[in-house]
Amino acid sequence: xxxxxxxxxxxxxxxxxxxxxxxxxxxxxxxxxxxxxxxxxxxxxxxxxxxxxxxxxxxxxxxxxxxxxxxxxxxxxxxxxxxxxxxxxxxxxxxxxxxxxxxxxxxxxxxxxxxxxxxxxxxxxxxxxxxxxxxxxxxxxxxxxxxxxxxxxxxxxxxxxxxxxxxxxxxxxxxxxxxxxxxxxxxxxxxxxxxxxxxxxxxxxxxxxxxxxxxxxxxxxxxxxxxxxxxxxxxxxxxxxxxxxxxxxxxxxxxxxxxxxxxxxxxxxxxxxxxxxxxxxxxxxxxxxxxxxxxxxxxxxxxxxxxxxxxxxxxxxxxxxxxxxxxxxxxxxxxxxxxxxxxxxxxxxxxxxxxxxxxxxxxxxxxxxxx
Amino acid sequence: xxxxxxxxxxxxxxxxxxxxxxxxxxxxxxxxxxxxxxxxxxxxxxxxxxxxxxxxxxxxxxxxxxxxxxxxxxxxxxxxxxxxxxxxxxxxxxxxxxxxxxxxxxxxxxxxxxxxxxxxxxxxxxxxxxxxxxxxxxxxxxxxxxxxxxxxxxxxxxxxxxxxxxxxxxxxxxxxxxxxxxxxxxxx
Numbered sequence: 001x002x003x004x005x006x007x008x009x010x011x012x013x014x015x016x017x018x019x020x021x022x023x024x025x026x027x028x029x030x031x032x033x034x035x036x037x038x039x040x041x042x043x044x045x046x047x048x049x050x051x052x053x054x055x056x057x058x059x060x061x062x063x064x065x066x067x068x069x070x071x072x073x074x075x076x077x078x079x080x081x082x083x084x085x086x087x088x089x090x091x092x093x094x095x096x097x098x099x100x101x102x103x104x105x106x107x108x109x110x111x112x113x114x115x116x117x118x119x120x121x122x123x124x125x126x127x128x129x130x131x132x133x134x135x136x137x138x139x140x141x142x143x144x145x146x147x148x149x150x151x152x153x154x155x156x157x158x159x160x161x162x163x164x165x166x167x168x169x170x171x172x173x174x175x176x177x178x179x180x181x182x183x184x185x186x187x188x189x190x191x192x193x194x195x196x197x198x199x200x201x202x203x204x205x206x207x208x209x210x211x212x213x214x215x216x217x218x219x220x221x222x223x224x225x226x227x228x229x230x231x232x233x234x235x236x237x238x239x240x241x242x243x244x245x246x247x248x249x250x251x252x253x254x255x256x257x258x259x260x261x262x263x264x265x266x267x268x269x270x271x272x273x274x275x276x277x278x279x280x281x282x283x284x285x286x287x288x289x290x291x292x293x294x295x296x297x298x299x300x301x302x303x304x305x306x307x308x309x310x311x312x313x314x315x316x317x318x319x320x321x322x323x324x325x326x327x328x329x330x331x332x333x334x335x336x337x338x339x340x341x342x343x344x345x346x347x348x349x350x351x352x353x354x355x356x357x358x359x360x361x362x363x364x365x366x367x368x369x370x371x
Numbered sequence: 372x373x374x375x376x377x378x379x380x381x382x383x384x385x386x387x388x389x390x391x392x393x394x395x396x397x398x399x400x401x402x403x404x405x406x407x408x409x410x411x412x413x414x415x416x417x418x419x420x421x422x423x424x425x426x427x428x429x430x431x432x433x434x435x436x437x438x439x440x441x442x443x444x445x446x447x448x449x450x451x452x453x454x455x456x457x458x459x460x461x462x463x464x465x466x467x468x469x470x471x472x473x474x475x476x477x478x479x480x481x482x483x484x485x486x487x488x489x490x491x492x493x494x495x496x497x498x499x500x501x502x503x504x505x506x507x508x509x510x511x512x513x514x515x516x517x518x519x520x521x522x523x524x525x526x527x528x529x530x531x532x533x534x535x536x537x538x539x540x541x542x543x544x545x546x547x548x549x550x551x552x553x554x555x556x557x558x559x
């Protein structure tokens with residue numbers, strides 16, 4: 001879904017919003033399926049190892065490695081596999097809901113933000129743009145907060161539109177014209193209106209649980225990887241039991257390695273999809289793609305680092321807040337060039353028009369505008 | 372009971388449920404339209420309250436443009452006096468046009484603009500202008516969604532029966548469109 005700007009067709013924000021929502025739903029289903037398959041394989045592994053070691057010795061000698069692999073795909077599946085699948089999905093969902101309610105409280109302290117001060121002209125403007133965008137979205141005005149850093153970024157947080165917060169860095173606030181600010185706040189308002197706060201929190205948590213379980217199992221595997229006297233534990237068929245167990249462990253190892261990577265990739269793809277969605281929603285609110293395009297061009301030139309890589313803030317920022325180059329499959333954000341190209345397709349803003357406007361309204365460099 | 376009767380009852384239940392769903396969607400839509408309208412009126416009220424203050428402050432310095440000021444006050448009073456939404460929409464559009472004219476004139480008086488209370492009022496008023504524009508945009512979005520609901524199939528069958536009719540949009544008036552094209556951008 002990244003790149004491919006030349007193949008983009010002209011579209012309007014309503015279509016773009018619907019398509020992004022469909023894509024997110026599909027990716028979310030993917031993530032749940034990955035959790036389910038991972039849980040299924042783990043549950044199956046536990047069940048079959050238990051069987052191998054409790055069966056009578058005479059029966060064990062008839063089993064083959066082939067039987068182990070066929071058992072993985074046998075129907076009806078083992079009860080332990082079903083429990084594993086359900087358990088993994090439920091844990092992911094539960095973890096998501098928990099972080100949703102606790103996360104918002106931790107976030108403000110995490111980045112060191114404060115309430116915007118209406119007595120300062122720039123922050124007064126920020127507050128009134130936040131109110132304007134809330135009115136355009138038909139939502140209650142979010143709390144407006146500032147991070148005192150020259151870096152250029154902004155993010156939305158909170159578990160619901162009623163408790164939402166929009167935070168901007170002092171650097172971005174001072175660098176943006178009013179139109180650009182509307183584009184940026186519209187993007188954050190989009191994250192709030194489209195319930196991205198919930199989406200990305202739950203997606204991050206779901207992927208997080210898979211990663212966590214995989215790591216724990218890898219550790220456990222290493223610790224158990226000690227040579228032991230097989231005859232002692234398994235009776236006469238001990239060595240064969242051990243061989244069969246090793247086959248199961250090999251299958252589990254594949255799952256433990258593949259599942260967390262797949263989950264993380266899908267979660268990041270969701271995050272990127274939501275960025276396109278928030279951009280489209282911003283244009284729905286401002287009816288002015290040029291403002292956001294100019295703001296994104298500013299972000300291209302500036303330093304957007306406000307949080308370390310992989311922090312929970314990352315997916316809700318306007319631009320990737322870590323040092324990672326955006327554009328690869330491990331990025332929370334799509335490349336800015338791609339986002340700008342898509343915005344130009346909304347309502348067909350000519351590139352030259354934006355360039356002219358940028359030249360006319362923003363002659364000063366980013367650095368010089370930061371007091 | 373026979374299978375036919377079951378099918379008949381099932382279909383009947385399905386129809387009743389879908390009629391209820393249509394009715395509820397229409398009611399919710401009308402509620403949203405009223406809500407969006409009240410959002411506009413909150414901002415319009417704010418504008419009506421701010422205008423006399425601005426006029427009082429700039430009156431003394433603007434001897435030669437008294438007609439501009441009386442035009443704004445007249446448009447404001449007409450907007451307040453409006454009784455129906457249609458009337459109100461027309462009067463508010465006229466007021467927006469008159470205000471843009473006044474803003475342009477104030478721009479021409481640098482010593483006036485530099486007064487702190489004037490610039491604060493202008494800031495406040497232009498912020499309110501933006502909020503009116505966005506509230507109107509949101510109102511029109513909600514009206515459009517409701518009108519689609521009323522006019523599209525199945526909704527079409529029951530909307531009239533339940534007493535729902537298409538709502539009217541808050542259109543930008545011809546005076547204001549001319550003002551948007553003509554007025555210089557106000558930088559505060």
